[in-house]
Each structure stands twice: as structure tokens, then as C-alpha cells.
Amino acid sequence: MSNKTVKAHCSAPQQDSEAHCSASQHDRAPQRDSASRVTNAAGRIVPTVINGKPAVPYMGVGKYKPEGFRAAPKIASCADYPADGNKVIPSLKEALLKAGLRDGITISTHHHFRNGDLIATQIFDIAHELGIKDLMWYPSASFPCHEPMTKYLEDGTINHIEGSMNGALGKFTSEGKMKGLGVLRSHGGRYQAVQDGEVHIDIAVIAAPTADPFGDANGVNGPTACGPLGFALADSQYADKVIIVTDNLIPFPCLPWQINGNYVDYVVVLDKIGIPEKIVSGTTEITKSPDRLLLAEWSAKFCDEAGLIYDGFSFQAGAGGTALSIGIYFSEILRERKWKARFARGGSNKYLVKMLEEGLVEYILDGQTFDLDGGRSMRDNPHHTWTSPFTSYNYHSKGNFSSMVDIVILGATEVDVNFNANVVTHSDGYLLHGIGGWQNTLFGKCVILPIPLFRDRMPVIRDQVTTICGPGELIDVIVTERGIAINPLRTDLIEKMKNSSLPIKTIEELKSEAEKICGVPAKPKFTDEVVAVVKWVDGTVLDAIWRVAT
Amino acid sequence: MTKIATTGNKGKGIRSDCFVTLELTDMGGIQLELESKVSVMYGDSIRKEALEILDFFGINNAKVKIEDSGAISLVIAARIEAAIKKLIPAEKSWLPDLLEENRYTTAKDQNRFSRLYLPGNSPSLMINAGIHKPDGIILDLEDAVAPDKKDEARFLVRNALSGINFYGAERMVRINQGERGLEDLEYIIPYNVNLILLPKCEKPEQVHAVNNKINEIVNRISYIVNHKSYIVNRKSYIVNRKSSIWLMPIIESALGVINAYAIASCADNITSMAIGLEDYTADLGTKRTAEGTESFFARSMVVNAARAAGIQPIDSVFSDVGDMEGLRQNVLRSKALGFDGMGCIHPRQIVVIHETFAPAADEIEKAKKIVFAFHRAQEQGLGVVSLGTKMIDPPVVKRALNTINLAVKMNKLTENWRDTHEQ
Numbered sequence: 019m020s021n022k023t024v025k026a027h028c029s030a031p032q033q034d035s036e037a038h039c040s041a042s043q044h045d046r047a048p049q050r051d052s053a054s055r056v057t058n059a060a061g062r063i064v065p066t067v068i069n070g071k072p073a074v075p076y077m078g079v080g081k082y083k084p085e086g087f088r089a090a091p092k093i094a095s096c097a098d099y100p101a102d103g104n105k106v107i108p109s110l111k112e113a114l115l116k117a118g119l120r121d122g123i124t125i126s127t128h129h130h131f132r133n134g135d136l137i138a139t140q141i142f143d144i145a146h147e148l149g150i151k152d153l154m155w156y157p158s159a160s161f162p163c164h165e166p167m168t169k170y171l172e173d174g175t176i177n178h179i180e181g182s183m184n185g186a187l188g189k190f191t192s193e194g195k196m197k198g199l200g201v202l203r204s205h206g207g208r209y210q211a212v213q214d215g216e217v218h219i220d221i222a223v224i225a226a227p228t229a230d231p232f233g234d235a236n237g238v239n240g241p242t243a244c245g246p247l248g249f250a251l252a253d254s255q256y257a258d259k260v261i262i263v264t265d266n267l268i269p270f271p272c273l274p275w276q277i278n279g280n281y282v283d284y285v286v287v288l289d290k291i292g293i294p295e296k297i298v299s300g301t302t303e304i305t306k307s308p309d310r311l312l313l314a315e316w317s318a319k320f321c322d323e324a325g326l327i328y329d330g331f332s333f334q335a336g337a338g339g340t341a342l343s344i345g346i347y348f349s350e351i352l353r354e355r356k357w358k359a360r361f362a363r364g365g366s367n368k369y370l371v372k373m374l375e376e377g378l379v380e381y382i383l384d385g386q387t388f389d390l391d392g393g394r395s396m397r398d399n400p401h402h403t404w405t406s407p408f409t410s411y412n413y414h415s416k417g418n419f420s421s422m423v424d425i426v427i428l429g430a431t432e433v434d435v436n437f438n439a440n441v442v443t444h445s446d447g448y449l450l451h452g453i454g455g456w457q458n459t460l461f462g463k464c465v466i467l468p469i470p471l472f473r474d475r476m477p478v479i480r481d482q483v484t485t486i487c488g489p490g491e492l493i494d495v496i497v498t499e500r501g502i503a504i505n506p507l508r509t510d511l512i513e514k515m516k517n518s519s520l521p522i523k524t525i526e527e528l529k530s531e532a533e534k535i536c537g538v539p540a541k542p543k544f545t546d547e548v549v550a551v552v553k554w555v556d557g558t559v560l561d562a563i564w565r566v567a568t
Numbered sequence: 569m570t571k572i573a574t575t576g577n578k579g580k581g582i583r584s585d586c587f588v589t590l591e592l593t594d595m596g597g598i599q600l601e602l603e604s605k606v607s608v609m610y611g612d613s614i615r616k617e618a619l620e621i622l623d624f625f626g627i628n629n630a631k632v633k634i635e636d637s638g639a640i641s642l643v644i645a646a647r648i649e650a651a652i653k654k655l656i657p658a659e660k661s662w663l664p665d666l667l668e669e670n671r672y673t674t675a676k677d678q679n680r681f682s683r684l685y686l687p688g689n690s691p692s693l694m695i696n697a698g699i700h701k702p703d704g705i706i707l708d709l710e711d712a713v714a715p716d717k718k719d720e721a722r723f724l725v726r727n728a729l730s731g732i733n734f735y736g737a738e739r740m741v742r743i744n745q746g747e748r749g750l751e752d753l754e755y756i757i758p759y760n761v762n763l764i765l766l767p768k769c770e771k772p773e774q775v776h777a778v779n780n781k782i783n784e785i786v787n788r789i790s791y792i793v794n795h796k797s798y799i800v801n802r803k804s805y806i807v808n809r810k811s812s813i814w815l816m817p818i819i820e821s822a823l824g825v826i827n828a829y830a831i832a833s834c835a836d837n838i839t840s841m842a843i844g845l846e847d848y849t850a851d852l853g854t855k856r857t858a859e860g861t862e863s864f865f866a867r868s869m870v871v872n873a874a875r876a877a878g879i880q881p882i883d884s885v886f887s888d889v890g891d892m893e894g895l896r897q898n899v900l901r902s903k904a905l906g907f908d909g910m911g912c913i914h915p916r917q918i919v920v921i922h923e924t925f926a927p928a929a930d931e932i933e934k935a936k937k938i939v940f941a942f943h944r945a946q947e948q949g950l951g952v953v954s955l956g957t958k959m960i961d962p963p964v965v966k967r968a969l970n971t972i973n974l975a976v977k978m979n980k981l982t983e984n985w986r987d988t989h990e991q
Contacts, residue, residue, distance in 0.1 A: 308696075308700060308914065308915035308916050309696050309699070309915075311916060312699065312700065445608070445609060446606075446607075446608035446609065447608065473638075474583050474584050474605065474606065474637065474638025474692075475584065475606045475609070475610060475638040475639065475640055476606060476609065476638065499696060499699050500699060519979075535640060535695065535733075536640060537610060537613055537640070537641060539606075539609035539610060540608065540609050540610070540612060540613075542608045542609075543608075
């Protein structure tokens with residue numbers, strides 16, 4: 019354990035740290051992590067204080083059960099709101115000021131617009147213009163379009179992010195430039211943190227493709243239709259102030275009302291809130307890579323041979339090219355045997371919608387729609403319904419959908435010989451991705467990771483993952499192009515696959531096969547400064563992300 | 569004298585490769601600059617090997633820049649060596665370890681249903697080629713390599729032959745035409761190649777020239793190895809394996825078609841003869857069509873010539889990689905004409921080719937009955953094989969035996985199928 023404390027609140031790179039520290043007013047900024055660190059149940063060294071608040075180290079799967087009552091927003095009185103239901107405010111700036119925009123508060127946004135989001139950055143443009151400092155941004159995910167946030171992290175408008183730090187934001191964080199400590203949570207963990215009071219949202223700004231003046235809103239209609247608005251549900255219910263921003267205001271009532279106007283304080287109408295073609299996510303086509311197709315084929319074959327596919331089974335459909343291809347193989351099997359899947363969990367897109375429309379899947383329970391077909395189906399087909407992290411992923415719910423799913427297909431940047439997996443950092447130590455729903459879906463009955471054994475020269479199976487995001491006990495099968503490894507804990511699967519035609523190997527065999535081709539990789543070098551933490555679904559601290567030594 | 573050389577590839581879309589810039593200087597020692605997407609994991613080992621290679625070739629003063637997109641060691645070594653040999657003459661070679669898994673030879677009559685073309689200067693396509701289980705992989709030095717990259721491709725192909733695991737696939741190289749093709753042999757014959765494809769073959773003399781060169785190389789290197797007169801390289805491979813270096817001439821012109829039998833029968837190490845339809849149709853002054861009427865004569869000639877010479881006739885590639893049903897129809901036509909295999913240009917074509925060339929279920933059923941009758945006749949000491957009241961001719965029995973062997977080889981039938989066969 020380190021006795022070294024963070025040098026200053028400001029941890030910009032050596033060469034310009036002086037300038038940075040003097041330029042920014044960070045007296046109110048909480049210290050990133052205190053000197054106090056412990057080794058948690060996953061064997062990882064984690065801080066016990068995060069941004070000035072105490073944190074519980076990870077204790078094991080299903081071990082931590084906090085008591086007490088849920089957090090709650092302030093009591094509202096309808097007498098304070100216009101009787102005619104018209105909450106429209108002329109500008110976002112005015113709405114933010116009315117909502118109490120000030121130093122040090124937490125502002126949340128959702129990511130249903132993915133890389134086509136035009137709202138999140140505008141909020142911080144306004145805050146910057148007003149000279150507001152030390153905000154906490156609480157997005158449900160970030161995308162490359164949010165790169166401009168780095169300048170607000172640099173000038174102190176934003177103190178830190180609790181959400182995903184993708185691409186440029188991840189690099190910024192990994193290099194120790196973010197003032198506060200980043201906190202990475204799953205979609206379910208985000209809901210959990212709001213519900214148990216770990217995070218209090220002061221202002222929620224909800225971009226809505228269609229809304230009425232009362233604040234009822236949905237994502238299925240309008241020029242920037244994005245499907246559901248489930249990631250903003252907790253924000254609407256628990257934030258002190260809720261602002262709906264839309265470019266498609268219709269007279270009351272706005273149906274369906276995915277967001278209920280009763281939670282909403284202000285409505286703002288802008289010309290354009292998103293870029294429709296960028297709302298459609300990049301990875302919506304099945305893969306053309308022969309290696310990925312092989313992974314998909316073997317994964318589907320594995321599911322079939324292990325008896326995981328049956329009439330009435332269920333699966334989690336991923337958005338990646340490999341996961342989509344597995345859906346194609348599932349379809350072939352179902353069609354041939356005249357079987358149906360009872361339900362599939364989305365991210366939906368045209369391929370899953372086709373399965374629904376062909377009668378191969380009876381219901382889609384959808385967290386987000388990745389393309390226009392997904393959105394159309396959710397709007398028009400009663401068998402395609404929207405879900406929120408509350409119904410599917412939340413640790414404080416009385417049960418979740420995620421544990422009822424038979425087959426879950428996921429990705430990972432790294433896996434280790436104990437089946438622990440990483441989705442947030444790369445083998446070079448840099449933070450590059452968010453967790454999304456990944457941790458939450460690990461609770462499915464059989465979790466399969468189809469991943470290439472190495473990417474270019476980067477082996478995927480390590481002695482120890484750089485960052486642990488999912489405990490190995492929840493990860494059942496690793497499918498690579500050079501063999502399939504089954505978690506030794508799954509003796510039932512090992513037994514079923516004893517005479518399989520598929521190349522079943524141990525994870526150590528796969529690791530040495532990769533290292534024979536690529537060489538044994540050196541480990542990344544870190545300083546002993548923590549720059550972010552990974553939370554487990556229950557709110558405990560699973561791992562720390564360290565500053566890369568440059 | 570040129571003092572700067574570049575080799576390899578870089579830029580958008582390039583993966584698992586590197587671009588090397590080498591400038592020989594008069595003083596200042598070795599100045600090595602490395603830009604690598606895997607520098608955290610492999611930066612130190614890349615630098616170390618680069619310095620070792622420069623030292624091995626006696627280079628003491630140079631500026632070297634390596635721009636790496638995740639190349640494995642044997643690729644980086646091939647690029648550096650190619651750059652060095654552009655600037656200075658050197659006899660010796662920096663070879664990767666010969667993988668134990670790659671010490672297999674191939675048989676003259678083994679299956680050659682599929683052979684996957686891989687551009688000889690694109691390492692990213694080579695590394696995973698074997699996992700798709702083609703019968704053969706072709707490292708192509710000819711048309712798939714740009715003219716100015718043909719020299720450096722030789723080093724990459726040489727290193728790949730011994731250092732990349734192709735998981736049992738027959739290691740084939742398509743050499744260039746003419747004199748360059750004969751020079752290509754220096755980079756592959758001593759280094760673990762199984763079969764050489766000869767492009768644009770039109771007369772037996774081309775085959776003889778290649779075989780003469782192979783003999784010369786094998787004899788020369790055997791002499792050196794046996795007499796230890798000097799160290800050829802770090803780890804000289806065992807060379808005297810002429811018997812298992814096979815040839816597959818490719819017929820790609822009207823003259824080649826006319827001389828097909830003379831070519832097919834001119835040497836013992838010819839295993840098979842292929843047809844290349846793109847060049848052939850161009851030579852005829854016509855266009856390639858889906859029905860293939862224009863190439864019917866040529867394909868039949870190749871099949872007949874090959875059969876007459878006792879070798880395998882192999883069909884051309886099917887170039888629409890997205891059209892699997894079109895490919896399947898094409899394979900069915902090939903098989904009906906008498907071909908034993910065809911080329912492929914995308915790994916996903918392999919499984920379609922194998923499944924379609926493999927004996928169909930009804931063929932296997934019929935063959936099982938005949939083979940069973942054949943064994944029964946043998947056990948009973950009968951000279952004549954009969955099924956019911958019908959007598960079976962020996963060629964029919966032979967074909968049935970072939971079908972069964974093939975079915976067993978392709979996992980369509982268990983080896984002990986006779987135990988469970990119901991008569």
C-alpha cells in the first residue's frame with residue numbers, strides 16, 4: 019500500500035502543472051483519493067475514500083447489502099407549477115439558471131443519442147460562459163462527440179466525470195489530468211448509486227425527441243427519434259430539478275410518455291438536439307471478417323451442443339458485429355427446428371427485429387435501439403417493449419431480468435487465467451471504454467465471450483487483467499479463433515462438451531498459444547496515483563485505474 | 569550509391585505490419601526510432617531484436633525508423649533484413665525459428681480441395697489463415713504483390729513458411745514468371761515450402777527450368793551444410809528434401825491448354841495442374857461468364873490432361889466472395905466436370921468448397937453397399953463382387969473405395985462404419 023498522497027489537487031503533467039494549478043480555482047475540489055487504500059475481495063488495491071466521500075471495498079458477488087431507506091428528491095408542491103401545464107422556458111441557459119446552476123453541483127445527461135448528442139456539451143458551454151466551476155458530470159455514457167469536455171475538465175468547469183470515459187476523455191483521465199477521481203459504473207450501477215444516495219443529481223437535463231409543454235416525453239417519435247429513454251428514468255425521478263430539451267414540441271399529451279411530466283420542472287425547445295445519422299450506432303452490420311465469423315459460428319455451435327438453445331430460451335443480443343452474426347446462426351437453428359426464443363434482450367437493430375417479425379423471437383425487451391428498424395419496431399410492435407436499467411439491471415430492485423437470460427454474449431478487452439475480464443482499459447493501461455450494461459448482464463445463466471486470441475500483436479488472455487470489471491466466477495466460456503475455454507467452475511458445461519467436435523482447451527493453453535505467436539507482453543507501467551475507480555453493481559469498489567507512467 | 573531504403577507498409581488500414589526506413593551513415597552509431605502501437609508491451613523486445621539484426625549484418629552506423637502497427641517478430645525481422653539487403657550485399661540471412669508444428673511434409677495424392685491465396689506482402693492475412701483449415705495456403709509472390717514490393721515480399725514469405733503455424737495446411741508459394749520466378753526459389757526452397765505453383769505455364773521447359781533450379785539449390789546448400797564450409801545463417805534448416813517439394817503448374821493461356829498433357833506428364837513431382845480463367849479468357853479475347861461456356865473446352869482439357877498423367881485437376885477461383893450460393897453452384901459444376909479442387913480468395917469460401925466437393929450423402933450410401941459387398945467377396949474368396957443379382961465392375965469398386973476414404977477423411981463417416989452397417 020502506498021503512503022504517497024496526491025501531490026496536489028491538480029495533477030496535470032509535470033511540465034505544465036504549475037500553470038494549471040495557478041490558473042484553476044480548485045479550493046473546493048475534493049481530493050482525488052486519500053492515502054488510505056485497502057486490498058479488496060478481488061485482490062485489488064482500491065481507495066477507501068473517493069472524492070472526499072467514504073467508499074466500500076468490493077466484498078464478493080452478492081455479499082454487500084446496504085440497509086436503510088432509498089434516497090429521495092426534495093418534496094415538490096404542484097402549487098409552484100403553472101396550472102396550465104406550460105413549463106416552457108425560452109432558453110437552456112435560463113432553464114439552467116432557474117434550476118440553480120452553481121459551483122460544485124452534479125449535472126446528469128443520458129446517452130440515447132450516442133455519438134449524435136448535441137446537448138451535453140452545450141450545458142457545459144453555458145456553465146463555462148458563466149464562470150461556474152467544479153461541476154460533476156454524470157452521463158449514462160460518453161461518446162467521441164464529447165471530446166470538447168476535455169477543455170472544461172482542464173479549465174476547472176468540470177471537476178470530474180462519473181460515468182464512462184471513452185476515447186479522448188479516457189486518455190485524459192489515464193494521464194492524470196482530471197482533477198477529481200473518475201468513477202465508472204454499469205448502467206445498473208448508475209441507477210443503484212442514485213437510489214441509495216451515493217450520487218445526488220442536482221440538475222438532470224434530458225434530451226427528448228418528442229415532448230409536450232408539461233414535460234411528458236418519449237424517444238420513439240420526432241426527427242431525432244432514438245427509441246427508449248430508459249437511461250434517463252432514474253434522473254427524472256431522483257434529481258432536484260429536471261429539464262426536458264426537445265426539438266419536437268407537441269401539444270399535451272405526448273404519448274407514449276416514457277418520461278412523465280410530473281417529474282419535470284422546465285421544458286426548453288431548441289432547433290436541433292441531435293444528429294439523426296450519428297444516433298444510429300456504428301456497429302450495426304454483421305461482421306465480414308472471416309475470423310470474427312468463425313468466433314460467431316463456434317459460439318452458436320457451443321450453445322447448441324451444450325443444450326443452451328431450446329424452444330422458449332432467451333438471449334441477450336449484443337450490438338457488435340460478432341454478436342450480431344451469432345444471432346444469424348441462432349436464427350438458422352431456430353428456423354430448422356421450428357423453435358422460438360421466448361424473449362431477447364436488446365440493444366435491438368434490424369437483425370433482431372427481423373427475428374421478431376419472422377416469429378423466431380416472441381418478445382424483445384429493449385434497453386436501446388441501435389438503428390431505425392429498432393426504433394420503428396419499438397414504436398409499432400407491442401411485442402417490442404422498452405425497459406430501463408431499473409427493470410433489468412438495478413441492484414436495489416426486487417430481482418432483475420438479467421439473471422433470467424439463458425445466453426449472454428459479451429465482449430472484453432482482456433481476460434485473465436481466472437476468467438476475470440476487463441472492458442474499460444487496454445493492455446497498455448489506458449482507459450478507453452465505459453462499462454455499459456456489461457457488468458449487469460454477467461448475471462445471465464451462461465455468459466460467453468467470443469474474443470480474438472490477440473488483436474494485432476496484443477494477446478487478450480493475461481495472467482492478470484489490467485483492470486478487473488467482471489469477477490471470473492460469473493464468466494463461463496471464452497471463445498477464441500484457436501480454441502474454446504470453459505470456466506472450471508462450470509463442470510456441467512465441461513461434462514456436456516466432453517465429446518464435442520469443437521476445440522475445447524484450457525485457458526492456460528490458449529494463453530501460451532497466443533504468447534507463442536506474439537511473444538510475452540510486458541506489463542504497462544503506472545504511477546501510484548489512482549485516477550478512476552470501477553464500481554461493482556452493488557456500489558462497492560472493484561478496482562482502481564492508475565495513472566499511466568509516460 | 570543509395571543510402572536510404574524503405575520496406576513494409578504503413579497507413580490507414582494497415583495492421584500487423586511495420587514500415588522500416590533505414591539510412592546508412594558514416595558515424596554516430598545506431599540511432600533507432602520506434603513508433604509502435606504495442607510499444608508498452610513489446611517496445612523493448614522490438615528494439616533489442618532490431619539492434620541484434622543490424623549487428624548480425626555488420627551495420628554499425630545507421631538511422632533506423634520503425635513504424636509498427638502490431639507486427640509480430642518475424643515480420644519486423646523480414647522488413648529490416650529486406651531494407652538492409654536493398655543497401656548492402658549480404659550472403660547470410662536472419663531466420664526465425666522453424667516451428668516444430670511446421671515440420672510436416674505433404675503427400676503427392678493428398679486432398680487439394682481448397683487452396684487459399686494470400687498476398688505475399690500482407691502479414692495480417694497470413695497469421696490467421698490456417699485456422700480456417702484450407703487444404704493449402706498459397707503465399708503469392710506474383711500478381712498479388714505490387715511490382716516495387718516484390719523483393720521485400722520474398723523475405724516475408726520465407727519467414728512465414730517456417731515461423732507461422734498454418735495448422736496442417738500444405739504450404740504453397742506462387743512464384744513469379746520467368747527469371748524472377750527462378751530467383752524467388754532461392755528464398756523458399758531451403759525454408760520449408762511444400763509446393764510451388766508455376767504461373768502461366770505453356771510448355772514443359774518451364775517446369776524443367778524450375779526443377780533444375782530446385783536441384784541446384786538443394787545440392788548447393790546440402791554441400792554447405794554437410795561440409796560446414798561456412799555458416800550460411802543463424803539456424804540453417806535441413807534442406808535435402810527435394811522429394812517432397814511438389815509442383816502445381818497453372819494453365820492460363822491458349823498455348824498452355826493445347827500443351828496441357830505434355831506439361832502434366834513432364835515431371836514426377838507434379839501433383840496437380842490448375843487452370844487460371846481470368847488470364848485464359850483474356851488470352852482468348854473473350855470474357856468470363858457465370859455459365860463458363862467460353863472456358864468449357866479449356867477446363868475439360870485440363871481435367872483430361874491431368875487424369876491422363878495421373879495427377880489432380882484443379883479449378884480456378886470464384887471471385888464473388890459475397891455470393892456463397894453462386895460459389896456452391898460453381899463447385900458443383902467443377903466437380904461434375906471432373907475437377908478435384910479449386911482456389912479460394914476468402915476464408916469463408918473454404919467450408920463451401922469442402923462441403924460441396926465432399927461426397928454427398930446418397931453417394932456415400934451407395935458406396936457403402938458396394939464396399940461392403942467387396943469386403944464380403946474378399947472374405948469369402950470370391951473373385952467377383954456382386955450386389956444382389958448385379959455384378960459390380962472393378963472400376964466401380966475402386967470409385968466406391970475412394971468415396972468411402974474421402975468420407976472418412978472429411979468426418980462424414982466414422983472409420984469403423986462397417987461395424988454398424990446394416991446390410
